[in-house]
Amino acid sequence: MANQNTLLPLYQKLWLKHTFSRAMDSLIFLLLLILLSYRVYSISHYSFPWFLATLCESWFTLTWLTTISTKWTPARTTTHLDRLFLRVGELPQVDVFVTTADPVLEPPIITINTVLSLLALDYPANKLACYVSDDGCSPLTFYALVEATKFAKLWVPFCKKYNVQVRAPFRYFSEDATVDKNTDLQEFEQEWSLMKKEYEQLCRKIQNASQKSNPCPLVGEYAVFSKTELKNHPSIIKVIWENKEGLRDGVPHLIYISREKRPQHPHHYKAGAMNVLTRVSALMTNAPYILNVDCDMYVNNPKIAQHALCIFLDSKGEKEVAFVQCPQRFYDTVKDDAYGNQLVALPMYIGGGFAGLQGIIYAGTNCFHRRKVIYGLSPDYDIQNMKKDFGFINGTKSQKKTMQIFGASRGFVESAKHALEEMTFTPNDKLFKSLELKAANQVASCDYEYSTAWGKQVGWLYGSTSEDVLTGLVMHTKGWRSEVCSPDPMAFMGCSPQDNLGQMGQHKRWSSGLFDIFLSSHCPIFGTLFGKLQFRECLAYVWITNWALRSVPEICYALLPAYCIITNSSFLPNKEPGMWIPTSVFVMYNVATLLEHLISGLSARTWWNNQRMGRITTMTSCFFGFLDIVLKRLRISDTVFEITKKDQPSSNDENVGRFIFNKSPIFVPGTAILLIQLTALVISWWRWQQSLLKNERTYGLGEVFCSAYLVLCYLPLLKGLFAKGKYGIPLSTICKAMVLAFLFVQLCNASVAN
Ligand SMILES: O=c1ccn([C@@H]2O[C@H](COP(=O)(O)OP(=O)(O)O[C@H]3O[C@H](CO)[C@@H](O)[C@H](O)[C@H]3O)[C@@H](O)[C@H]2O)c(=O)[nH]1
Numbered sequence: 001m002a003n004q005n006t007l008l009p010l011y012q013k014l015w016l017k018h019t020f021s022r023a024m025d026s027l028i029f030l031l032l033l034i035l036l037s038y039r040v041y042s043i044s045h046y047s048f049p050w051f052l053a054t055l056c057e058s059w060f061t062l063t064w065l066t067t068i069s070t071k072w073t074p075a076r077t078t079t080h081l082d083r084l085f086l087r088v089g090e091l092p093q094v095d096v097f098v099t100t101a102d103p104v105l106e107p108p109i110i111t112i113n114t115v116l117s118l119l120a121l122d123y124p125a126n127k128l129a130c131y132v133s134d135d136g137c138s139p140l141t142f143y144a145l146v147e148a149t150k151f152a153k154l155w156v157p158f159c160k161k162y163n164v165q166v167r168a169p170f171r172y173f174s175e176d177a178t179v180d181k182n183t184d185l186q187e188f189e190q191e192w193s194l195m196k197k198e199y200e201q202l203c204r205k206i207q208n209a210s211q212k213s214n215p216c217p218l219v220g221e222y223a224v225f226s227k228t229e230l231k232n233h234p235s236i237i238k239v240i241w242e243n244k245e246g247l248r249d250g251v252p253h254l255i256y257i258s259r260e261k262r263p264q265h266p267h268h269y270k271a272g273a274m275n276v277l278t279r280v281s282a283l284m285t286n287a288p289y290i291l292n293v294d295c296d297m298y299v300n301n302p303k304i305a306q307h308a309l310c311i312f313l314d315s316k317g318e319k320e321v322a323f324v325q326c327p328q329r330f331y332d333t334v335k336d337d338a339y340g341n342q343l344v345a346l347p348m349y350i351g352g353g354f355a356g357l358q359g360i361i362y363a364g365t366n367c368f369h370r371r372k373v374i375y376g377l378s379p380d381y382d383i384q385n386m387k388k389d390f391g392f393i394n395g396t397k398s399q400k401k402t403m404q405i406f407g408a409s410r411g412f413v414e415s416a417k418h419a420l421e422e423m424t425f426t427p428n429d430k431l432f433k434s435l436e437l438k439a440a441n442q443v444a445s446c447d448y449e450y451s452t453a454w455g456k457q458v459g460w461l462y463g464s465t466s467e468d469v470l471t472g473l474v475m476h477t478k479g480w481r482s483e484v485c486s487p488d489p490m491a492f493m494g495c496s497p498q499d500n501l502g503q504m505g506q507h508k509r510w511s512s513g514l515f516d517i518f519l520s521s522h523c524p525i526f527g528t529l530f531g532k533l534q535f536r537e538c539l540a541y542v543w544i545t546n547w548a549l550r551s552v553p554e555i556c557y558a559l560l561p562a563y564c565i566i567t568n569s570s571f572l573p574n575k576e577p578g579m580w581i582p583t584s585v586f587v588m589y590n591v592a593t594l595l596e597h598l599i600s601g602l603s604a605r606t607w608w609n610n611q612r613m614g615r616i617t618t619m620t621s622c623f624f625g626f627l628d629i630v631l632k633r634l635r636i637s638d639t640v641f642e643i644t645k646k647d648q649p650s651s652n653d654e655n656v657g658r659f660i661f662n663k664s665p666i667f668v669p670g671t672a673i674l675l676i677q678l679t680a681l682v683i684s685w686w687r688w689q690q691s692l693l694k695n696e697r698t699y700g701l702g703e704v705f706c707s708a709y710l711v712l713c714y715l716p717l718l719k720g721l722f723a724k725g726k727y728g729i730p731l732s733t734i735c736k737a738m739v740l741a742f743l744f745v746q747l748c749n750a751s752v753a754n
């Protein structure tokens with residue numbers, strides 16, 4: 001019996017059949033090929049727009065090929081929790097990392113809800129430790145965590161006693177409470193009311209504190225914050241709560257870390273913060289598994305750690321899987337996904353596709369890692385070679401090597417050695433009491449990483465604002481796989497941007513970070529040529545890392561119809577049968593994407609919003625992402641990680657879903673494209689009137705349709721031209737866009753004159 005249990009897999013991979021989606025995608029691909037052949041065949045049509053269209057369409061065809069390859073063999077996993085306990089006697093330790101960076105953009109109340117939901121995980125409390133990194137160095141965040149810990153002592157037992165599902169209090173109390181059948185209702189109601197009262201008090205305290213310049217006098221515990229500046233302060237490490245007795249049902253350890261920052265030292269944003277968390281936790285609990293969440297991602301399925309461990313501890317997963325990624329889902333989302341940022345259909349088709357290849361990308365949050373993989377281990381390591389590679393063989397020469405990799409902390413090197421050999425090792429059994437915080441301060445200092453492998457081969461990798469995808473890609477290049485874990489209920493829930501500004505900033509950061517990866521030495525193509533990145537996984541990475549680059553052909557293609565109308569030329573075949581080819585590509589593409597949305601349970605409106613936002617963001621945010629990287633490569637300016645605002649949605653606002661504008665240059669190209677299409681439409685209408693008078697036949701219907709379609713996509717901007725206040729596009733932006741549009745029309749006219 002025991003034998004059989006060890007043989008049964010802890011998780012299974014199910015291959016999905018998206019036959020319909022496959023058929024549609026292939027058909028579109030075929031049509032694109034026909035279109036290209038038609039273009040080549042009718043070379044006699046050669047003209048500038050015809051040539052440019054051929055170039056753009058070749059690009060679209062290539063992109064479509066990578067899309068199909070990514071989506072072709074989707075998979076998902078199911079985990080067998082019941083078998084986990086038969087397999088392992090005791091659950092392993094898990095260190096949880098939460099990052100926060102700005103108490104204004106990321107209100108502490110959101111962060112503490114995430115932390116509370118993590119402390120209340122359905123997991124032995126003596127096997128958990130929660131580390132919070134605060135890049136904002138904010139006494140308010142610290143204060144909120146201290147107060148939250150007091151509440152956690154009531155909250156954690158309450159959640160466990162009544163088997164609460166949503167363990168983030170702000171969500172729990174916003175819904176009607178449900179209880180198991182056997183619960184003593186009276187007792188429950190009493191405790192529930194008490195808990196609600198306590199939570200409201202906690203909120204009030206934090207609210208009051210946030211209104212003062214300092215949450216409390218900066219003395220005692222808080223004295224360390226008295227002489228700090230945002231980017232100039234020593235490291236602050238505080239053990240807020242220690243589960244001293246190692247109680248299984250207690251509250252897990254909670255540690256606050258604000259790493260050292262100095263003006264001259266680059267801090268590498270989130271990746272830098274994660275590396276400090278890795279090192280400090282190595283000195284304290286050194287758990288073999290790490291869960292990483294952003295400050296807004298609360299636990300929605302308290303058993304998620306066990307589910308992830310099913311994958312890690314499975315006999316196959318144990319050897320192959322580097323990380324387990326849970327999907328990102330959002331709560332209180334804007335109706336019908338007006339800003340196209342809920343990412344529901346995309347992860348289902350593209351994410352599912354990745355999962356059926358070498359594995360899903362690492363998406364930065366809701367992800368479980370193995371510590372040894374973070375330290376740079378490859379899947380088929382040989383223990384002796386590994387020791388040599390990391391310099392763990394006695395002798396001064398090898399000691400130097402270890403330091404070159406991991407830095408000069410002896411304590412850390414010792415713990416890393418054990419982590420790599422997968423031996424349980426807690427550097428300090430009496431944990432924090434006897435722990436020398438000095439050692440922790442050393443590894444959190446800003447110069448610790450100089451001339452080490454941190455950020456290059458070890459830990460979260462530097463050099464891209466999409467540090468997550470980069471770090472995951474390098475693991476895949478080493479030959480590791482990854483898995484998606486999406487049990488029911490959904491593992492985590494978070495905030496998505498509540499307006500188009502947040503959404504556009506996020507897309508700009510992602511697209512630039514991803515394109516940065518494509519141009520770096522970690523480019524997925526090299527990964528396949530020289531590493532162990534599988535070919536189709538490489539294509540999938542090429543698909544995702546090229547996001548910013550896609551803006552260029554897309555903008556060209558969007559300008560083509562206007563160019564043709566203005567210059568009275570054409571880029572589309574305007575006679576039968578040729579004209580049917582692009583028409584059917586357009587129709588098929590829309591039908592296919594619409595059906596994908598409907599099958600995913602989304603509304604037709606959501607589909608349209610996603611299409612529309614796809615066009616807008618590619619030509620605005622992604623284009624700026626592209627420019628950012630061009631400037632970075634030319635060493636003119638560096639990219640920065642702009643934090644997304646996490647706000648609790650304003651309910652019942654009638655303006656929800658409306659676009660808001662500011663003076664950001666990001667709106668200039670979009671407005672210019674819109675003005676150009678409008679100009680073209682006016683010209684074509686005028687010409688049409690003329691031709692009616694002369695009784696001539698007009699061509700160029702295709703071009704007019706394309707222009708009109710773009711105006712429809714850009715409707716939010718069109719409304720912005722006429723609205724006032726934050727809903728209106730600023731006059732300066734309109735003027736700049738008008739200049740661009742004017743130049744474009746001049747260019748068109750000049751090209752005709754030649
Ligand atoms: O200097 C910094 C900047 C950011 N963060 C943290 O990084 C996380 C992600 O930032 P956010 O503004 O929420 O970005 P998103 O676009 O929502 O994040 C996604 O994309 C990022 C990469 O662009 C990943 O780092 C994230 O994990 C992933 O959820 C947050 O917890 C921040 O507190 C830091 O700790 N230090």
Ligand SMILES: [Mn+2]
Binds near residue numbers: 294296644
């Ligand atoms: Mn986020």
